[in-house]
Amino acid sequence: MHTIKFSLEHIYFYYGKYMALSDISMTILDRQITALIGPSGCGKSTFLRCLNRMNDTIPGARLEGRVLLDNQDIYAPGVDVVNLRRRVGMVFQRPNPFPQSVFDNVAFGPRVLGLTRNKDELYWLVEQSLRGAALWDEVKDNLKQDALSLSLGQQQRLCIARAIAVSPEVILMDEPCSALDPIATLEIEELMRQLKEQYCIVIVTHNMQQAARVSDWTGFFWLGKLVEFDETQSVFTRPSQKLTEDYITGRAG
């Protein structure tokens, strides 16, 4: 049995007057991969960003409803957003390493947050994170190399290492493979399967095959609504909604 990591209750999200999400309720389980699919502009990325309050800084953006992480409302007054984002990390569409060494990229979060007491601990944490992101063997001989000299696939794994270096509980991934070639994509997917042993993973993807391959749960968004949310194998073999069927068989969207 997987415990509930996120509970979302009647989420409405507005950009000014524009309603981007309408009455979304769902639960996201820990140590599972939940994929969010749907056409561009359906609200799936907006939804993802509600989970660690990445939308907060957008002027005019407003959320109604409750987002509970481990049963605590993350939008309640007094919530430490920095700590929230440590617990709920994020990996973006394009790899975005800092223009620093591989080591410094991974060490960045732990240094800022003061997670380690000395150099040895920091080195150990960097190594563990790089191992966790399946990148260690490829970079261990030259941790000082510029992160931007890595291939795109390696850069994305570096970003995942950077995300897990601060011991998050949840990793949000917004189209993490859309800038990668097929082999690098499959490597990230394999990595995701390993990561789900320890983390709750939520991924937004345009690639339905990817959602089908990698996720345990799939939510289909359409015009700001969650049309269907079910176990991935059900969604892709016998969706309960006609709209889902039309979308995943390429007849709508």
Added chain:
Amino acid sequence: MTIRETFERELQRLQDEMLVLGSMVGKAITDAVDVLKRRDMEGSRQLIAQDRLINEKRFRIEEEALVLIATQQPMAGDLRVIAAVLDIAHELERIGDYAKGIAKINLMIGDQPLVKPLVDVPRMADKSRSMLERALDAFVRRDVELARAIPAEDDEVDVLYDQIYRELITYILADPGCIEGANYLLWVAHNLERAADRVTNICERVVFTVTGEMLELDGKSSGL
């Protein structure tokens, strides 16, 4: 125009090919019993040769289905259609084998006269073929109710089979010398009974295609 016009055309073609296979097989069943009735050896040999065409057709359908899966990544209802076509093509090919089996039995009986006139055997063949044709019709029309109704008719085929069995036993008891001839006819009836069973499997695939449910549509089974 729909977004996936090419794919839809290919998917339709695949189903059409399967229906062609279905009519080849249905005809083979009727023909097999017909040549047996007419004791037409040449006809039997032709039927046996034609079974190769049925097998080849099935392989082509399988190939095309696999190409569609590999190149078009079908999902949900589309995927179920292709899975069903793969399965139904297999069932059809096996029904074709039963027809070939009957043609072979005709050759084995050879010059010997049949131990009894064929009455119920052609009925079984007609019934099986009719069930087959309607099962494929149910697939085309995605008619779950029809697909659920047809397996009950398998009981009628089973009743005919039981009847033939009992009748042949009385022949054997009256004249043990006709054991071999009776046994041949019993095998013919058995092949037809199996063919009707396979139609039930096809009906199950029709339900799966429409609803995604895998369930067994069991008509009462023969006591034999």
